[in-house]
Amino acid sequence: MKSITEHTFSRRQFVKLGGGSAIALALSGCASSGSNASSGASASTDAGSSSDSASIKPGFITLHDENSTYDLNFINAAKEACKELGISEDTYMLKTNVPEGQECYNAAAELADAGCNIIFADSFGHEDYMIQAAKEFPDIQFCHSTGTKAHTEGLDNYHNAFASIYEGRYLAGVAAGMKLNEMIDSGKITADQAKMGYVGAYTYAEVISGYTSFYLGAKSVCPSVTMEVTFTGSWYDETAEKEGATKLINDGCVLISQHADSMGAPTACENAGVPDVSYNGSTQDACPNTYIISSRINWVPYYKYAIQAVMDGSAIDTDWTGTLSTGSVELTDLNTSVAAEGTQDKLNEVKGKLEDGSLHVFDTSTFTVKGAKLDSYKADVDTDANYTPDTEVVSDGYFHESEYRSAPYFDVQIDGIELLDTAF
Numbered sequence: 001m002k003s004i005t006e007h008t009f010s011r012r013q014f015v016k017l018g019g020g021s022a023i024a025l026a027l028s029g030c031a032s033s034g035s036n037a038s039s040g041a042s043a044s045t046d047a048g049s050s051s052d053s054a055s056i057k058p059g060f061i062t063l064h065d066e067n068s069t070y071d072l073n074f075i076n077a078a079k080e081a082c083k084e085l086g087i088s089e090d091t092y093m094l095k096t097n098v099p100e101g102q103e104c105y106n107a108a109a110e111l112a113d114a115g116c117n118i119i120f121a122d123s124f125g126h127e128d129y130m131i132q133a134a135k136e137f138p139d140i141q142f143c144h145s146t147g148t149k150a151h152t153e154g155l156d157n158y159h160n161a162f163a164s165i166y167e168g169r170y171l172a173g174v175a176a177g178m179k180l181n182e183m184i185d186s187g188k189i190t191a192d193q194a195k196m197g198y199v200g201a202y203t204y205a206e207v208i209s210g211y212t213s214f215y216l217g218a219k220s221v222c223p224s225v226t227m228e229v230t231f232t233g234s235w236y237d238e239t240a241e242k243e244g245a246t247k248l249i250n251d252g253c254v255l256i257s258q259h260a261d262s263m264g265a266p267t268a269c270e271n272a273g274v275p276d277v278s279y280n281g282s283t284q285d286a287c288p289n290t291y292i293i294s295s296r297i298n299w300v301p302y303y304k305y306a307i308q309a310v311m312d313g314s315a316i317d318t319d320w321t322g323t324l325s326t327g328s329v330e331l332t333d334l335n336t337s338v339a340a341e342g343t344q345d346k347l348n349e350v351k352g353k354l355e356d357g358s359l360h361v362f363d364t365s366t367f368t369v370k371g372a373k374l375d376s377y378k379a380d381v382d383t384d385a386n387y388t389p390d391t392e393v394v395s396d397g398y399f400h401e402s403e404y405r406s407a408p409y410f411d412v413q414i415d416g417i418e419l420l421d422t423a424f
Contacts, residue, residue, distance in 0.1 A: 056118070056311050057091050058082070058303075059111030061104060063123035065096040068236045069280040070261035074122045074145070074299055081303035085311075091115075100125025108133035112140050118310045120145065120303070123235070124206070134158040141316060143306050145299065146206065148383040148407045151319045161302045162406035163322035166213035167354050168295030168329040170361045172277050173217020174350050175293045175334065175343050176255055179275050180222040182340035189254055191224040197248025198229040199241050199258040199265045202424045205380075207231075209401060209408035210259045213361050214277070215417055220366070221346070227417045228253060233424035238262035247420075249274050266291065275338060282332040292339050294332040301328050321406040324355050362399035367414040374399070379409040 060078050062071040075094065082092055093116060095107045104126045111119050112133065118141040121130050127147040134142040134157050143159045144150070150160035180194045196218060200207045211229055218225045228248055232240040241264030245256050249272050257277040258265040263286060269276035270287040278287075278294040301322055309316045322328020334344050353359035364374045378389035381404045393400050393409070401410045413419070 054088065056085075056087060056307055057114075057116045058087075058093070058307055059108075059114070059116030059119040060094040061098050061107050061111070061119065061121040061126065062094070062096045063098060063100065063126070064236050064261070068261040069263075069278075070235065071096065071122060073280045073296055074120075077299035077303055078120075080300050081307060084300070085304060085307060087307075098126070100129075102129060104129035105132050108142065109136070112137045117141065118143065118307060120306075122146070124204070131155070131158055141306070141310055143302075143316065145302075146407055148405060151405055152382050159306070159316050159318055159320065160406055161306075161320040161322070162402060162408070163297040163302075163326075163328040164324070164402050165295065165297050165329055166209050166361050166401055166408065166410070167324055168297075168331060169210050169213040170217035170220075170354070171331055171347055171350060172257070172293055172295045173214040173219075174221055174346060175217075175339060176214070176257065176275075176277050177218035177221035177225060178340040178343045178346060179255060179292060179338075180218065180225055183254065184222075193252070193254065194222055194225045195253050196225060196227040197245065197251070197253030197256045198227055199244040199248070199256065199260050200229055200231045201235045201260045202233065203231060203419075203422050205411040206408045207259045208412070209410035211257075212367075212410060212412070212414055212417065214257055215414075216361060216366060217350075219416065220350075225416070228420055229417060230420045231422070231424040232260055234260070236261040238264040241265045242268045245269060246272070251420075282335075284333075284335050288335070288337070290338060291335050293334050293343075296330055296332065297322065298328050298330045301326050319406045321402050324351060360398035362401055362410060364394060364398055367416070369412060369414055371415065374412065374414075377412065379404075379411070381405050381409055 062074055064071040066072045066075055093111055093114060098104050098107045100123055108119055108130060120143045122145050124146045127144050127149055130142050130144045131153060134155050138157055141157050143161060145161050147160040150158050183189045184191050198211045200211055215227045230244045230247060232244055234240060241260045241262050245265035245268035248256060255275045256265055256269050258279055266276050266278050266283040266287045269290045274290060275292055276290045277292050280296045282294055284291045302320060306316050374394060377394045379391055379393045380387045380389055381391040391404050399410060402408060
């Protein structure tokens, strides 16, 4: 593969590589190539100490480009992690717009052939192709965000990572609930009109966990809240997301959130004057009159950890979960011109309880399923083709999300949330 090290990073500067539709960028703040890491905990002795950044050459694969808030979050994390590790500027490889198909394997193989000794991918559907590449290149470390199979594949050089983003969404839900209370207190709506809307991509556990934690956060401060959820069938479809949000608004939803990656839903909210909680980054500049807050995963801690492990010749966890305490789950700055008074103080209080373990997002005393308390639940943790439940995940009064593997497996439909469609 042709070298792209002569290019410095620009959000609009792309270099097309032959052999596929993937686009490669070289980012400033990155490393030159050296010896490859071997599988598992060992690595070439040439890697030396953590200060030997010349031994590392990371490669990154993203589903979309910087126009997707989801992928931009990963791209920015890659830049920052390299900078903080003191990696030199001349060899950092990023392939964007890589579909969840054989193109991902091709991109990973091209990065491996180009000398990358650790390769990351950012989307759920990339997993099987990253595993394929890991098997073919056993001396290279492959790290896949949002995946589910590393703990059952048994490969020393293949790893999954996620974060307890359900805690961030719960906090964002608290901010939403505070806004609903303000609207009730001012007479703008009645308590029984406190209906939120949520634009989701797919009916995956990741999305279910996200919208449920958001709803429970709101319900913790606004007990009368209900929520409707619509799905788009795509992680990034600005038109569908805007149409979904508009449908929810027209159906009486007075506040909107999302688990989809474009500006579609926030734009619909700004146009309609409906408060919005976005995802993966602040939309305040574009939506100053409606944006409240956003939650996101900060991938910098994981990227630094995994890259540092290759530099040191140490093992990378098979399955890694970032938390509020590791700095992996964050809220963007609160838009105080839209948020209800007292929101920041409440968020600080709730965050402290989540961190010290006195509060659990999926406390089974706070929700019901078909009118009954959830006392037991087997989740599909060791994912198979039939999604067979295999692990008891309810104990000590709460559903233990992201504890038995990093990727979410909460797929329970709780009372108070109505799904408008389940086609995806």
